[in-house]
Each structure stands twice: as C-alpha cells, then as structure tokens.
Amino acid sequence: MEDCLAKKMEITVSEAEKRTGRNAMNIQETYTAYLIETRAVESQSEGQCAPVDSLWRRYSEFELLRNYLSVTYPHIVVPPLPEKRADFVWHKLSADNMDPDFVERRRIGLENFLLRVASHPVLCQDKIFYAFLTQEAGWKEMVNETGFQLKADSRLKALNATFRVKNPDKRFTELKHYSDELQSVISHLLRVRARVADRLYGVYKVHGNYGRVFSEWSAIEKEMGDGLQSAGHHMDVYAASIDDILEEEEHYADQLKEYLFYAEALRAVCRKHELMQYDLEMAAQDLTSKKQQCEELATGTVRTFSLKGMTSKLFGQETPEQREAKIKVLEEQIQEGEEQLKSKNLEGRDFVKSAWADIERFKEQKNHDLKEALISYAVMQISMCKKGIQVWTNAKECFSKM
Amino acid sequence: LFPPTSPIQDLSLPNGTPVDTSSPASSSSLLNRLQLDDDLDVETRDLFVTVDDPKKHVCTMETYITYRVTTKTTRAEFDLPEYSVRRRYQDFDWLRNKLEESQPTHLIPPLPEKFVVKGVVDRFSEEFVETRRKALDKFLKRITDHPVLSFNEHFNVFLTAKDLNAYKKQGMALLSKMGESVKYVTGGYKLRSRPLEFAAIGDYLDTFSLKLGTIDRIAQRIIKEQLEYLVELREYGPVYSTWGGLEVELSEPLEGVSACIGNCCTALEELSEDMTEDFLPVLREYILYAESMKNVLKKRDQVQAEYEAKLEAVALKREDRPKVPTDVEKCQDRVECFNADLKADMERWQNNKRQDFRQLLMGMADKNIQYYEKVCIT
Numbered sequence: 001m002e003d004c005l006a007k008k009m010e011i012t013v014s015e016a017e018k019r020t021g022r023n024a025m026n027i028q029e030t031y032t033a034y035l036i037e038t039r040a041v042e043s044q045s046e047g048q049c050a051p052v053d054s055l056w057r058r059y060s061e062f063e064l065l066r067n068y069l070s071v072t073y074p075h076i077v078v079p080p081l082p083e084k085r086a087d088f089v090w091h092k093l094s095a096d097n098m099d100p101d102f103v104e105r106r107r108i109g110l111e112n113f114l115l116r117v118a119s120h121p122v123l124c125q126d127k128i129f130y131a132f133l134t135q136e137a138g139w140k141e142m143v144n145e146t147g148f149q150l151k152a153d154s155r156l157k158a159l160n161a162t163f164r165v166k167n168p169d170k171r172f173t174e175l176k177h178y179s180d181e182l183q184s185v186i187s188h189l190l191r192v193r194a195r196v197a198d199r200l201y202g203v204y205k206v207h208g209n210y211g212r213v214f215s216e217w218s219a220i221e222k223e224m225g226d227g228l229q230s231a232g233h234h235m236d237v238y239a240a241s242i243d244d245i246l247e248e249e250e251h252y253a254d255q256l257k258e259y260l261f262y263a264e265a266l267r268a269v270c271r272k273h274e275l276m277q278y279d280l281e282m283a284a285q286d287l288t289s290k291k292q293q294c295e296e297l298a299t300g301t302v303r304t305f306s307l308k309g310m311t312s313k314l315f316g317q318e319t320p321e322q323r324e325a326k327i328k329v330l331e332e333q334i335q336e337g338e339e340q341l342k343s344k345n346l347e348g349r350d351f352v353k354s355a356w357a358d359i360e361r362f363k364e365q366k367n368h369d370l371k372e373a374l375i376s377y378a379v380m381q382i383s384m385c386k387k388g389i390q391v392w393t394n395a396k397e398c399f400s401k402m
Numbered sequence: 403l404f405p406p407t408s409p410i411q412d413l414s415l416p417n418g419t420p421v422d423t424s425s426p427a428s429s430s431s432l433l434n435r436l437q438l439d440d441d442l443d444v445e446t447r448d449l450f451v452t453v454d455d456p457k458k459h460v461c462t463m464e465t466y467i468t469y470r471v472t473t474k475t476t477r478a479e480f481d482l483p484e485y486s487v488r489r490r491y492q493d494f495d496w497l498r499n500k501l502e503e504s505q506p507t508h509l510i511p512p513l514p515e516k517f518v519v520k521g522v523v524d525r526f527s528e529e530f531v532e533t534r535r536k537a538l539d540k541f542l543k544r545i546t547d548h549p550v551l552s553f554n555e556h557f558n559v560f561l562t563a564k565d566l567n568a569y570k571k572q573g574m575a576l577l578s579k580m581g582e583s584v585k586y587v588t589g590g591y592k593l594r595s596r597p598l599e600f601a602a603i604g605d606y607l608d609t610f611s612l613k614l615g616t617i618d619r620i621a622q623r624i625i626k627e628q629l630e631y632l633v634e635l636r637e638y639g640p641v642y643s644t645w646g647g648l649e650v651e652l653s654e655p656l657e658g659v660s661a662c663i664g665n666c667c668t669a670l671e672e673l674s675e676d677m678t679e680d681f682l683p684v685l686r687e688y689i690l691y692a693e694s695m696k697n698v699l700k701k702r703d704q705v706q707a708e709y710e711a712k713l714e715a716v717a718l719k720r721e722d723r724p725k726v727p728t729d730v731e732k733c734q735d736r737v738e739c740f741n742a743d744l745k746a747d748m749e750r751w752q753n754n755k756r757q758d759f760r761q762l763l764m765g766m767a768d769k770n771i772q773y774y775e776k777v778c779i780t
Contacts, residue, residue: 199631
C-alpha cells in the first residue's frame with residue numbers, strides 16, 4: 001500500500017472569507033475564498049512543530065482541479081465537490097450561496113474533498129494536485145499548460161447521448177445502471193428527508209406555545225402556579241431543542257449528498273468506458289470496411305454497393321494506375337488502422353483493469369462510509385429521543401408537584 | 403359511616419322552589435364532614451357507580467346508543483344492594499337538568515356535548531362512543547362522590563328505575579310550576595355590590611376558560627402537525643427499503659432503518675390517537691365545568707340581589723321581616739360555602755386530572771421514544 005499524501009501531510013480548509021474582485025469578464029463580483037492550510041506530518045513526530053503553509057483558493061479553482069483530475073485519470077472514480085448551489089433545503093435553511101451556514105458547510109465539504117484526493121493511492125501523487133495545495137501563484141497557468149482541456153472529450157458533456165455499442169461490457173452496463181439507480185434513490189431520500197425535517201420542526205415549535213400559555217395560566221392559579229410555570233419552561237426548552245437536532249442532521253444529509261455526487265463520478269467512468277468501446281468498435285468497423293474496399297479493388301468484384309462503384313459504372317472504369325494508387329493508399333491506411341486498433345485494444349484492457357481496481361476500492365469505501373453514516377444517524381435519533389424523554393420527564397415532575 | 407345529609411328542614415324560598423337548606427350552624431359542620439369526605443378511602447365508600455357496555459339500538463324512528471349503569475351500594479336509601487339499568491344520553495341530560503333545578507346552589511358536573519355536527523363526527527364510531535362513555539362514567543362518579551348530590555332523589559331514581567320514562571312524565575307536572583319559579587329567581591334584580599371574593603372567582607373563571615381554550619387549540623395544532631409529519635415519515639421509510647434492494651452489503655442496515663421508521667410511524671399514530679381520545683375531551687369538560695360554574699355565580703348574584711332588594715323594601719316599609727332575609731342569607735351562605743369548597747375540590751381534581759393525563763401524555767411520549775430505542779440499529 002503506497003503511502004498517500006494524506007499520511008505525510010495535514011490538510012485543512014480552515015477559513016472562509018468574503019472577497020470582491022474582477023472576474024474573467026472584468027465584471028465586479030463577490031465571492032468566497034477559502035484558506036487551505038498544510039503542514040508536514042513527519043516533523044511533528046520528532047517533537048517539532050512544522051510550519052504551516054497556507055494559501056487561498058476559491059470554489060472555481062477547486063472545480064478546475066477536479067476537471068483536470070477527471071480528464072487525466074478517466075478510469076478513476078474522482079471524489080466529488082460539495083454542491084455548487086444549495087439543494088434539498090427545508091424551509092429554514094437558506095438557499096443563498098452567501099449564507100454563513102452554507103459557506104460553513106461548503107468549507108467542510110471542500111476539506112473533505114481534499115482529504116479524499118490526498119488519500120487516494122493514485123490521485124495523491126499528482127503534481128498538479130500538490131501544486132494546488134502549495135503553490136498559490138501561477139497554478140492556473142500550470143494546469144492549463146497540461147493541455148487537459150484538449151483531452152477532454154466534448155462528447156462526454158452530452159450526458160444523454162447514447163453510443164450504440166455492439167458488445168457492451170456487462171459489468172460496466174450493470175454498474176452504470178446501479179449508479180443511475182443510486183442517484184435516483186438518494187435524491188428521493190434527500191427530498192423526503194427535507195420535508196420530514198420541516199414537519200418535525202413544526203411539531204417542536206408549536207410546543208413552545210404551551211410554554212407561553214402555561215405561564216399565563218400560572219398567573220391566575222395558587223397551588224398550581226409554580227408547577228405550571230416550570231413545566232412551561234420545559235416546553236420552551238423542548239421547542240428550542242429542535243434547532244440543534246436538525247443542524248446535526250444536516251451533517252448526515254451532507255454525507256448522503258457526497259455519495260449522490262459520487263454516483264455521478266461512477267457513472268462518468270462507465271461512460272468513458274462506453275465511449276472507448278464505441279471508438280474501438282468504430283475503428284474496427286472502419287478497418288473492416290477499408291479491407292473490404294481493398295479486396296474489391298484488387299479483385300474487381302463489387303460486393304457492396306458504393307457510390308463510387310456506381311459512378312465508375314456510369315462514367316467509365318478507372319485506369320489500372322489509378323486503381324493501384326488507391327490500393328496503395330488503402331493498404332497504408334489499413335496498416336495504420338491495425339496498429340491503432342491494437343493500441344486501442346490495449347488501452348481498453350488497461351482501462352478496464354485499472355478502472356475495475358478503483359471501482360472495487362470505491363465500493364469498499366462506500367460501504368464503509370455509508371454504514372458509519374447510518375449508524376451515526378441512528379445514534380443521532382436515539383439522542384434526540386433521549387432528550388425528548390428528559391424534557392417530558394422534567395415536565396411530568398413539575399406537573400406532579402402541582 | 404356518617405349520617406346522610408338528608409334535608410333537615412324543608413325550607414323554601416318565597417317563590418316556592420324547594421331548596422336543600424339547613425341552618426348556618428350545620429353549614430360549618432357540613433364543611434367538616436366535607437373535609438372528611440376528601441380523605442375518604444375506597445373502603446369507606448358506600449356507593450359505586452359504573453357506566454359501560456354501550457349498545458346500539460335500531461328502531462323505526464331513530465337509532466341510538468344505550469349504556470349500562472351498574473350500581474353497588476350499602477346505603478339505606480336504596481332498596482337493593484345492586485342495580486343494573488340501561489340509559490341513553492337523553493336520560494343523563496334529564497338527570498343533569500333535574501339536579502340543576504333541585505340543587506341550584508350546587509355545582510353540577512358537566513356532561514359531554516349534546517349535539518354533534520353530523521358529517522364531521524360519526525356518532526356511532528367506536529372512538530366517539532368510547533369517549534362519550536368515559537365522560538358519562540365520570541359524570542356519574544362525580545355525583546356519587548358529592549356529599550349532597552349523591553343523595554338526590556332524582557339521582558336515586560336514575561340509578562334504580564326500570565322505566566325511567568314513566569318517572570319523567572310524573573315530573574312534568576311539577577316542571578311547569580318550577581319553570582315559573584326559576585324565572586322568578588332570575589328576574590330583574592340589580593346587584594349593588596358583588597363581594598370581592600366572587601368577583602375574583604368570576605374573573606378567574608373567565609381567564610381559566612380562555613387559557614384552556616388556548617391549550618385546546620394548541621393541542622389540536624400539535625396533533626395536526628404530527629399527522630403531517632407522519633405522512634412524510636410514511637414516505638421516508640420505504641425509500642431506505644428501495645435503496646436496500648440496490649445494495650448488497652448495505653442492504654441489512656438500510657432495511658433496518660426502514661423498519662425503524664415504520665415503527666416510529668406506528669408509535670406516533672398511537673400518540674396522536676391517545677391525545678385526541680384522552681387529553682382533549684378532559685380539557686373540553688373543564689371548559690364546560692367553568693361555564694356551569696359561571697352560571698352558578700350568576701344565580702348567586704341574583705340571590706344576593708334579591709336579598710338586597712328585599713332588605714331595601716324592609717327598610718322602606720319599616721316592617722320587621724326577618725324571616726325572608728334570613729332565608730335569603732342562608733341561601734347565600736350556602737352558596738358561599740359550597741362554592742368555596744367546590745372550587746377547592748375542583749382545584750384538587752384539576753391537579754389530579756392534570757397529573758393523570760399529563761402522565762398519560764408523557765407515558766405516550768415515552769412509548770414513542772422507547773420504540774425508537776428498541777428498534778434502532780446499532
């Protein structure tokens with residue numbers, strides 16, 4: 001197991017700051033910058049505190065980094081970024097990107113992203129990634145110089161474009177299907193969870209009204225007054241407790257969201273494979289047709305209908321020299337094509353091998369993470385219930401003293 | 403255990419209304435006896451009444467429900483030690499009216515609401531009948547516990563007569579006479595000054611009803627919110643199940659969460675039901691109680707007003723008519739005594755009742771919560 005960057009270096013996204021500046025189109029805008037702090041781990045174990053390096057990055061730079069990684073390592077399930085815009089909000093949460101709670105959760109998400117990349121056996125070794133963490137100036141230029149944008153296949157951007165692959169790899173087809181289903185079920189879950197949170201909030205808050213009316217009522221009572229008043233206080237506590245509870249739940253929602261986006265990354269790998277397979281099949285098809293053409297020209301038989309054939313029939317046969325020339329060209333092309341096909345096949349096999357290795361790694365990570373997330377969610381619920389029991393038991397005591 | 407407080411002197415107000423009175427001297431001794439009453443153990447009680455076994459009767463003219471009223475007693479006023487009769491809501495209503503007429507200075511416990519809006523509530527649904535049965539049972543038990551009301555003649559007949567309707571008809575003749583006298587009592591006397599004590603009670607009752615009304619609304623709102631929460635929860639659970647179907651390793655924990663949420667739904671449903679069936683009716687009952695208390699206060703005011711007017715008349719006529727004012731004063735005394743005591747009673751009852759149904763509410767919250775704990779995966 002290679003030593004990941006995460007083990008050698010402490011990485012945190014410690015702060016977020018509002019900035020104004022001019023963007024690429026020279027328009028004034030407000031954005032948030034995040035402070036990335038890094039510190040080498042080794043020197044710490046020697047009893048010395050290593051110096052902290054830091055630099056500021058904004059969200060768009062993170063996006064650039066991720067795009068670069070996706071293109072450069074198409075067979076890797078690249079960790080996702082936290083959402084660009086607040087989604088799956090319930091009524092109290094703000095959908096505003098500048099909202100401090102949103103910024104805070106994004107900060108955590110970005111840190112998580114960096115840690116994921118740094119713990120990945122392949123990705124952590126990338127030079128551009130390292131520079132992202134350590135070199136503030138000139139990083140963008142460095143990335144662009146890699147020319148990754150040229151490698152990026154624009155066809156992949158058309159998410160719904162289908163490539164008719166004749167011999168699809170069953171495993172990849174199943175995986176793509178799985179990632180689609182996963183995306184669908186998690187987004188459904190997040191939507192309903194938001195509604196559940198909304199309703200639960202309502203239930204708790206109405207109990208606060210009890211607090212008020214008990215207080216008013218206690219004013220006219222003699223023996224019952226104290227009991228009512230203190231019970232009312234507990235109702236207020238109950239009503240207020242929901243804020244913390246739901247904030248904690250947001251963390252759980254964020255964990256689910258990460259895997260919602262991970263599902264997309266998984267799907268992307270499948271798509272790249274699909275595209276690769278498609279290109280391979282196209283190349284093979286092209287080669288076959290060229291070979292056929294060659295054969296036809298050589299033997300003079302026309303097996304397939306072609307416009308050329310027709311035109312030559314109409315306008316007269318070619319000269320033997322012309323035919324020779326054509327055959328020569330075709331033979332060259334066939335040679336090239338065969339080499340290309342060979343390398344494409346090799347590429348394909350390599351891709352499948354390394355992709356599948358990473359997919360296995362991802363599966364394990366996913367199962368582990370989600371299990372933990374579910375467990376902590378259950379723990380959260382139990383704690384919420386315990387708090388509820390506490391409050392009502394207190395209220396009960398107050399009532400018994402009435 | 404102690405001699406029953408049967409009417410010692412059958413004094414009547416000038417208007418002819420028979421009033422259950424006794425001399426002021428015995429009022430205080432009565433008060434003492436009332437105190438004793440409060441500490442009464444079950445063993446020293448000599449009258450037990452239960453309402454149960456609702457049955458539906460379908461006739462050509464109408465459909466209605468009757469309840470079985472069972473009485474067990476060692477009191478001399480009753481011929482037999484045990485009785486079992488069937489009564490319908492109408493009969494309870496009749497009893498209450500009779501009690502109000504014959505014991506105008508006493509606080510008669512409230513009945514559950516008479517009229518139910520058809521179409522909104524199903525009068526024959528199990529929940530409604532059960533809620534009503536409980537309220538009727540409570541009504542009779544309160545009368546049973548009352549040192550004066552429990553010895554009322556009409557109450558006795560209600561508990562024992564095979565054919566209540568025959569007795570009712572008998573009473574009709576008297577009713578017309580009484581109707582006039584009731585009007586007489588409540589006719590046009592203006593009150594000079596209400597004693598602070600009663601003004602305070604009046605104010606208290608007003609605020610009290612108001613607050614209870616607010617609590618009723620809050621409780622209803624909570625139930626509504628809980629039901630809406632329940633709707634969402636019902637959709638939430640199955641999604642985990644669907645996800646579980648997709649996964650291999652994670653399917654068990656996911657199914658676990660789904661089942662968990664399902665149990666929460668059930669527990670929440672029970673909570674809402676219990677609140678609706680046990681908590682809300684008691685609130686409403688106390689609001690009705692407050693209403694009838696206010697009426698008693700009004701009557702008291704009237705009696706006092708009458709007394710004052712008579713006093714004035716006496717002063718003007720220079721006649722010495724001590725008897726009438728004395729009667730009225732006695733009446734007022736009685737009202738004061740009983741009002742105060744009943745109020746204290748009510749407080750204590752409120753206390754206990756509140757404890758009871760708060761405990762119920764909390765017990766339910768507990769149940770809810772325990773479900774969560776029991777079923778959550780760890």
